[in-house]
Amino acid sequence: MGAELTVALVARRLCEGAAEEFQQHVAICPKCEDAIAAQDTVWTALDDFRAAPVSAAFDEKLFRRIAADERHARRAS
Amino acid sequence: MPSLECDAELMLRVRDGDKVSFGLLLEKHRTPVVHFLWRMVQNQAVAEELAQEVFLRVYRSRMNYEPTEKFTTWLFRIATHLGLNWIRDGRNEKLHDSLDRETTGGVSRQVPDRARTAEQELVYQARLREVRQAVGSLPAKQRAAVMLHKYEELEYAQIAMVLCCSESAVKSLLFRAYESLRARLAHLAQGGRKNGLPAQFRYGSGTNGRLGGAQTV
Numbered sequence: 001m002g003a004e005l006t007v008a009l010v011a012r013r014l015c016e017g018a019a020e021e022f023q024q025h026v027a028i029c030p031k032c033e034d035a036i037a038a039q040d041t042v043w044t045a046l047d048d049f050r051a052a053p054v055s056a057a058f059d060e061k062l063f064r065r066i067a068a069d070e071r072h073a074r075r076a077s
Numbered sequence: 078m079p080s081l082e083c084d085a086e087l088m089l090r091v092r093d094g095d096k097v098s099f100g101l102l103l104e105k106h107r108t109p110v111v112h113f114l115w116r117m118v119q120n121q122a123v124a125e126e127l128a129q130e131v132f133l134r135v136y137r138s139r140m141n142y143e144p145t146e147k148f149t150t151w152l153f154r155i156a157t158h159l160g161l162n163w164i165r166d167g168r169n170e171k172l173h174d175s176l177d178r179e180t181t182g183g184v185s186r187q188v189p190d191r192a193r194t195a196e197q198e199l200v201y202q203a204r205l206r207e208v209r210q211a212v213g214s215l216p217a218k219q220r221a222a223v224m225l226h227k228y229e230e231l232e233y234a235q236i237a238m239v240l241c242c243s244e245s246a247v248k249s250l251l252f253r254a255y256e257s258l259r260a261r262l263a264h265l266a267q268g269g270r271k272n273g274l275p276a277q278f279r280y281g282s283g284t285n286g287r288l289g290g291a292q293t294v
Contacts, residue, residue: 003252009278011226023280033274038259040275041266046227046258048201049208051112052121054128058107062129066136 002032010039084148091139099139103132106149109229110156116224117160119213127159146238153229154239157221164217204265211261219254226251 005022008014014022026032084105090098110131115124134155193201212220218240225231225239237247276282 003256004248007251007255020280023278023282026274026278027280036278037266037274038263039255040278042255042258042262043227045204045208045262045265046212046223048205049116049212051115051124054108054111055121055125058111058125058129059103062103062132065129065133069133069137 006032006035006039010036010043082147085144088142088148089144092142099136106152110152113153113156113224113229114160116212116228117220118163119209123163127163130159131156147235150235150238153225157239161217161221207262207265211258215254215257219250222247222250223254
């Protein structure tokens with residue numbers, strides 16, 4: 001349960017009551033405090049894992065594949 | 078009777094032959110799907126190729142589409158399946174981006190941020206390399222779970238439907254993955270551990286978690 005609460009708190013997905021209750025516990029629990037700090041490090045680091053923009057030709061290539069797929073399907077039927 | 082989600086309504090129109098609605102779905106979900114696959118396979122060209130396959134499969138399935146689940150659940154199930162297959166087939170050994178290469182298939186992957194100094198940019202790129210390697214070292218299913226949880230902000234139940242496993246299995250995947258990432262990325266802590274708990278998590282900070290409707294804990 002501790003791991004689940006830690007992840008949920010750092011991900012900002014705990015409802016207010018649960019967050020407050022957990023934070024009260026963390027205030028007196030060095031182990032949980034360390035766990036939250038460590039999870040926050042990961043969460044922040046993952047924010048840097050940003051992908052590049054999708055290429056401009058993506059849609060055009062997709063629609064060509066769809067058209068080819070449909071031609072193939074018509075020939076097969 | 079609950080109204081259909083917007084995506085499901087669009088997909089039903091696609092089923093009825095409306096190609097404009099398919100374009101709207103593509104516009105909305107293209108980037109998240111490509112980015113999800115890029116984080117999974119860490120190769121831009123492969124990610125885009127797989128993403129195209131995702132949308133091709135969505136289009137092919139249009140005649141049989143029924144809104145039995147959220148559209149994004151279905152969409153990311155297809156994407157995850159393709160990503161996991163690609164990783165499992167071991168093609169990443171040959172096509173994995175060299176971290177020293179700036180571009181992949183002519184597409185610039187990481188554009189330097191002009192707001193950073195040259196030194197800051199070096200530090201940032203080194204940090205990014207560490208994060209990429211840490212994520213890349215996760216077993217594929219753990220990687221998928223983290224990507225869906227962190228970037229798509231899916232609830233455990235929805236991740237379970239995407240990964241075709243139980244909620245408890247999802248939690249196990251996630252917590253093991255985060256544990257591995259904590260071990261590998263601990264040295265990236267801002268300002269070292271001297272500062273202890275980040276302020277926003279301290280009791281009484283007034284910045285508690287998101288209100289309501291979150292993961293049930």
